[in-house]
Amino acid sequence: MLSTPLPIVEIDPPVAPVAVVIWLHGLGADGHDFEPIVPELRLPGELPIRFVFPHAPEMPVTAFGGQRARAWFDFDPGGGFDMAGLGRSTRQVHDLIQDEIDSGTPAERILLAGFSQGGVLALHTALYYPKRLAGILALSTFLADEESLGTKKAEVNAQIPILMCHGKQDMVLPVALGESAFATLKNAGYEVVWREYPMGHEVCLEQIQEISRWLQRVLGLQS
Numbered sequence: 001m002l003s004t005p006l007p008i009v010e011i012d013p014p015v016a017p018v019a020v021v022i023w024l025h026g027l028g029a030d031g032h033d034f035e036p037i038v039p040e041l042r043l044p045g046e047l048p049i050r051f052v053f054p055h056a057p058e059m060p061v062t063a064f065g066g067q068r069a070r071a072w073f074d075f076d077p078g079g080g081f082d083m084a085g086l087g088r089s090t091r092q093v094h095d096l097i098q099d100e101i102d103s104g105t106p107a108e109r110i111l112l113a114g115f116s117q118g119g120v121l122a123l124h125t126a127l128y129y130p131k132r133l134a135g136i137l138a139l140s141t142f143l144a145d146e147e148s149l150g151t152k153k154a155e156v157n158a159q160i161p162i163l164m165c166h167g168k169q170d171m172v173l174p175v176a177l178g179e180s181a182f183a184t185l186k187n188a189g190y191e192v193v194w195r196e197y198p199m200g201h202e203v204c205l206e207q208i209q210e211i212s213r214w215l216q217r218v219l220g221l222q223s
Contacts, residue, residue, distance in 0.1 A: 006054040006092050007031070011038050013048030019109040019134060019219040020050045020100045022093065024118030026140075028069045031055040034115065037203070041212040047219060050105075054096060056089070056117075072121045086124055086144055093125045097133075111219065113137035116173060116201065120144050123162075123181070128154050135161040135218040137211060140170055140201055142177040146184045153188070162192040163214045165207050172201035 009031040025033040031053035038051050060066045062076035073085030093112070100110055111134040114122030119141025126136045127149065141164075143149075162185060166178035175196060185192045193214070197207050 004057070004092065006057070006096060008055070008096070009035055009053040011035065011051040011053075013050060015048050017048050017050035017105065019047075019111065020052060020105045021111045021113055021137075021215070022052045022054070022096055022100070023137075024054065024072065024093070024112070024114035024121050025056065025070070026116030026118055027061070027071050027075055028064075029115075030070050034113075037208060040205075040208050041215065043212060043216065047216060049215070049219065050100075052096060052100070054093075059085075072117045075117070081144060083144070086121065089121050090125050090128075093121060094129070097125075097129070107131035107133055109134055109219070111135045111137065111215070113139070114141065115139040115203070116141055126157060126160060128152060129157060130154055132156045133160060135163070135214075137214070138162060138164045138181075139203065139207075140166050140173055140178065141181070142173060143181040143184055146181070149184065149188045158189060159191055161214075161218045162190055163195070163211070164192060165195045165197065165203075165210070167199035167201060167204075168196050169199060170201045 023034050035053055056070040056072045058068045059071050061069045061071050062074055072089040073082040097110055101107055112122040112126045119138040122136055123138050124144050126133050164182050166175045168175055182194045195210055197204050
């Protein structure tokens with residue numbers, strides 16, 4: 001079955017990009033949610049990066065009493081995980097990656113970023129993606145299927161750089177969920193950096209500055 005193309009918000013640099021960041025928003029938000037962060041990253045002009053912010057499809061969300069909202073998968077605080085929904089969204093992100101490859105950016109210059117639900121999707125997509133990607137930025141999030149890493153992960157991305165950030169006062173996704181994901185990734189041999197901040201389920205200036213430094217290190221042009 002063909003996946004439905006995701007509508008996107010695009011921010012292109014003034015010159016040809018040398019890398020692409022596909023940034024996935026959280027539950028109930030949309031692709032515009034992290035658009036204002038791009039200028040705050042203060043990336044140098046010699047590192048022109050294209051940012052792609054897709055809109056998740058609208059669906060009934062159990063946690064919202066069945067009301068429709070943009071979501072990458074259904075969320076039921078008292079039920080099981082919606083792996084089928086996560087699989088559908090993963091295929092849609094695969095299509096976004098392929099669009100960027102077809103436009104001239106190699107897979108190893110494409111980085112996946114995500115916040116909350118979007119972070120779950122970014123991790124799940126990149127860890128199992130069959131081509132080498134540039135990195136994973138996982139914000140205030142967790143791993144959907146920790147037990148599968150040992151047998152199903154993509155070896156081509158076994159050394160992928162990962163930055164995980166989480167708020168110590170996060171009441172939506174407690175920091176323990178992020179810490180558990182970090183430990184699982186470290187134990188599986190991934191190159192993962194953990195940062196936590198005195199904040200809730202959000203982002204802060206100090207975190208944005210750390211993200212900028214990490215992006216420059218991971219996506220910096222190689223001699």
